Amino acid sequence: MTRPRLISLLGSYGVVLALLLLVLFGWARYDYFLGFFNITSVLRYNSMFALVALGMCFVIMTGGIDLSVGSTAALGSVVAALASPQGAWIGLGAGVGAGLCVGLINAILVTRLKIMPFVATLAMMLAASGTALLLADNQSVSVSYESGFTSIGQDNFLGFPIPAWIAIMAYVVGWIVVNFTSTGRGVLAVGGNEDATRLMGLPADRIKFLVYLASGGLAGLAGVILASQFGAGQPIEGVGWELFAIAAVVVGGTLLTGGVGSVGATLAGVLLLGILFNVLNFENGKGWISLSAYWQSVIRGLFLLVVVILQAKLSSRGSVAVRDY
Amino acid sequence: MRSELAFEMNTNSLLSMTGIDKRFAGIPALAGASFAVGRGEVHALIGQNGAGKSTLIKVLTGYYKRDAGEVVFDGKPFEVSSPQQAQASGISTIYQEINLVPYRSITENICLGREARRYGLLDWKRMHQEAEALLQRFNVRADVRRPLMEFNTATQQMVAIARAIGFSAKLVIMDEPTSSLDEREVAVLFNVIRQLKQEGVSVVFVSHKLDELYEVCDRVTIMRDGRTVKTAAMNEIDKIGLVSAMLGRAIERAEGHATAFSDRDEKKIGKVLLSAENLAINQIVQDVSFNVRSGEIAGFAGLLGAGRTETARLVFGIDRPRAGTMIFNGQTFDPHKPSDAIAAGMGFCTEDRKSEGIVPDMSVAENMMLALMPKLSKSGVIDDKAQRDIVERFIRQLGIKCSGPDQKVRELSGGNQQKVLLGRWLAMNPRLLILDEPTRGIDVGAKGEIQALIKTLADQGLAVLMISSELEEVIEGADRVFVLREGISVAEFDRDEATEDAVMSAMAHGSAPTIAEAAP
Incomplete structure (x- = not known):
């Protein structure tokens, strides 16, 4: 294997490798780390972030950004909670629908009105957050426990948390879309060189429209799980989710400038950041050290920097992760 | 003129464009241009910068909508509104900057x-x-x-x-495909072109390298000022013929002064200030040697892509040469960045005023002071009074027509914008000023003023390196003319040797006119 080839493989699978090392470390150090309870609770909690990060991954692959996902999830959770007395499915649909609405507005702002994604989604971040607070009257909205709505976030299916199933299905669909549909390849092409993509005759605007719509929908879905898991719509939750999602996407090797990205590596990025958090909790539990949540943020931030610096080094050598099919 | 251009509309024609007009904001880019390509033919399309080649191609590929004219492709009237549609109809374009997705x-x-x-x-x-x-x-x-x-x-x-x-293109348009290829790669490309031809695919080949045209092309169409001036079989026209058609100069023509450069006082020319030997960076600049003396205007002549601007960039430290040496003011000169060149006493008015020179929304004064700012500021605070004095002096000296130092540069005419740029560099008190196309896009009257200004500056002892695609500007303006051809400095003419004939010949053949070189 040639050296550049090796580096490029490291670029693609580095995040998976880091994830494995972290899991091994946790398994060796903590008694209950790979216990059923810990695994399912990590997955249950992180599936929301996984969904948001999946949408973010698509947006970033086109070279854009979606800052509104956190507020959209909060709005989704409030709308789902308000609709939950009508039935579990209606609550689910309402939450996702709210997310799609935000996504639709983002899509129109970016592709029709040609507003920079950063600005357009920043505006929608504020607007969605405000709407959520208005609808919830500035407090959390209790969900209906009779309609079965809470099953979505709290129950298991085949011994596995339902939110984790939802996230896995979303990632499988996302992976197929990126690797085996022309729209998916178009997503990467638009991010790689938008002008060339247009000259090649691909519907660049339609592709961008779809990714913002999808990102909104997935954020809405994450909001539904949030409401269901905690038994209440949370208008002030979701703050900083967009940053967590961006971090996970970047850790997964997706270039912020677009054109290069991987759905699988994004999932690994989410798990890596999630399990890092989990490991720090275990470490606190051991009593040797006591890290506050603030320190955990600092550690995550440093970790993100290391990854981004490594990424820049790799891509400056002309080898970035390109293939995942 | 147009009536002479009746193309023989052979039945084997794949594409014919006739009477194509295209205006941008009222200014004609194409005026009755015509173009015809046969089946399985390799057709060269050449012309100076601004001759209308790219506009013609963009009209053909649906990038621009034509204002008038007719296009017939493959026997049918051809109406497309986007490159995608053109591609679907069998016209593919390979752009100069390769338009693919690198990742x-x-x-x-x-x-x-x-x-x-x-x-x-x-x-x-x-x-x-x-x-x-x-x-x-x-x-x-x-x-x-x-x-x-x-x-x-x-x-x-x-x-x-x-x-x-x-x-499955029937017509492939290649816009300067060889500009970034080395010799071996060019040979491979030419084989591909010949193969396409054999398969009945037509190729439109845009290039500034005249030798290449003779290697692969069957016919050539020459454009100038938005018009088609000549179409000929490659074996019926020699390089001088190509160059003179592109420049619009008949070889034998002699005339009086057409520019405001007349009557340079040669006695004021001093010692050599800058000399460059064997500069090279890549295919664009392969081997360029020249020198400029104080009080002298040295001109760079050459076709588009000859490496003139690229050489100037090396001198100014924007790019770094791979080989070659420079001596400036008696000392070895190796600029790593433009500020090195500025510190040494150079100024550079770029070719593209709009994107590289002026800051349109800033005032005349601010634009003029940009490069001087570091010198004028005392521990970060700009000395307002000193700035004001300098600006007002240059507005007077250069005759900049503006309402005052605070008028936005955007509101000035092209000629006055150019003067502001000149002022910016002159305020630095440079010893050498590089002017890349100083009168491009400036109306005739202002042109003369700028030219007279350059002359005055040289008379005052400034060394000027002037790049111009207008032959008469170089020939009449420069005390010495260096001719660049495909990245190599091929000839040097003194003022009295620099006739249009001699310079054009060097641009075409790369040698002095005494060595007669027959076109293949």
Whole structure:
């Protein structure tokens, strides 16, 4: 294997490798780390972030950004909670629908009105957050426990948390879309060189429209799980989710400038950041050290920097992760 | 003139464009241009900067909508509104800056937009095979799964061509395809072109390298000022003929002064200030030697792509040469960045005023002071009074027509914008000023003023290196003319030797006119 080839493989699978090392470390150090309870609770909690990060991954692959996902999830959770007395499915649909609405507005702002994604989604971040607070009257909205709505976030299916199933299905669909549909390849092409993509005759605007719509929908879905898991719509939750999602996407090797990205590596990025958090909790539990949540943020931030610096080094050598099919 | 251009409309014609007009904001870019390409023909399209070649191509590919004229392609009237439609109808364009997606694999770059599918999903195996097969026709072996950016320019060009062929193009337009290729790669490209020709595909070949045209092209169309001035078989026209048609100069013509450069006082020319030996960076600048004396205007003549601007960039430290030496003011000069050159006493008015020179929304004063700012400020605070004095002096001296130092540069005419730029560099008190196309896009009256100004500055002892595509500007303005051709400085003329005849001949053949070189 040639050296550049090796580096490029490291670029693609580095995040998976880091994830494995972290899991091994946790398994060796903590008694209950790979216990059923810990695994399912990590997955249950992180599936929301996984969904948001999946949408973010698509947006970033086109070279854009979606800052509104956190507020959209909060709005989704409030709308789902308000609709939950009508039935579990209606609550689910309402939450996702709210997310799609935000996504639709983002899509129109970016592709029709040609507003920079950063600005357009920043505006929608504020607007969605405000709407959520208005609808919830500035407090959390209790969900209906009779309609079965809470099953979505709290129950298991085949011994596995339902939110984790939802996230896995979303990632499988996302992976197929990126690797085996022309729209998916178009997503990467638009991010790689938008002008060339247009000259090649691909519907660049339609592709961008779809990714913002999808990102909104997935954020809405994450909001539904949030409401269901905690038994209440949370208008002030979701703050900083967009940053967590961006971090996970970047850790997964997706270039912020677009054109290069991987759905699988994004999932690994989410798990890596999630399990890092989990490991720090275990470490606190051991009593040797006591890290506050603030320190955990600092550690995550440093970790993100290391990854981004490594990424820049790799891509400056002309080898970035390109293939995942 | 146009009536003489009646093309023989042979029945074998694939494309014919006639009477094409295109205006931008009222200014004609094309005025009754015509162009015809036969089936299986390789047709060269040449012309100076601004002659209308690119506009003509963009009209053909639907990038621009024509204001008037007729296009017939493959026997039918041709109406397209986008490059995509043109591509679907059989016209593929390979742009100078390769328009592909560097991060994506070769296969994707070839197949995007017409992917093979199985069960509704992409069939990668088949697409890889197809891409490999297309490239093999041009003897290119490459791992089509690897991202495009891992390959050299020549391979990327082949991928662009393979993509065009994959769309079963009847006409492939290549816009300066050889500008970034080395000799061996050019040979491969030419084989590909010959192969396309054999398969009945027509090629439009835009290039400034005249030798290349004789190698692969059957016919040539020459454009100037938005018009088609000549179409001829390549074996019926020699290089001098090409150059004089491009420049619009009959060789034997002699005339009086056409520029405001007349009557330079040669006694004021001093010692050599800058000398450069064997500068090289890549194919664009291969071997350029020249020198400039104080109080002298040295001119760079050459066709587009001859490496004039690129040489100036080396001198000014924007790019770094791979080989060659420079001596400035008696000392070895090796600028790493423009500020080195500025510190040494150089100024550079770029060719592209709009994007590289002026800051349109800033005032006349601010624009003029940009380069001088570091010198004028005392521990970060700008000395307002000193600034004001300098600006007002230059507005007076250069005759800048503005309401005052605070008027926005955007509101000035092209000529006055150029003067502001000149003022910016003159305020630095430079010893050498590089002027790249100083009168481009400036109306006739202002042109004379700028030229007179350059002359005055040289008379005052400034060394000027002037790049101009207007032959008369170089010949009448410069005390000495250096001719660049395909990255090599091929000739040097003193003022009295620099006739249009001699300079054009050097531009075409790369040698002095005494050595007669017959076109193949």
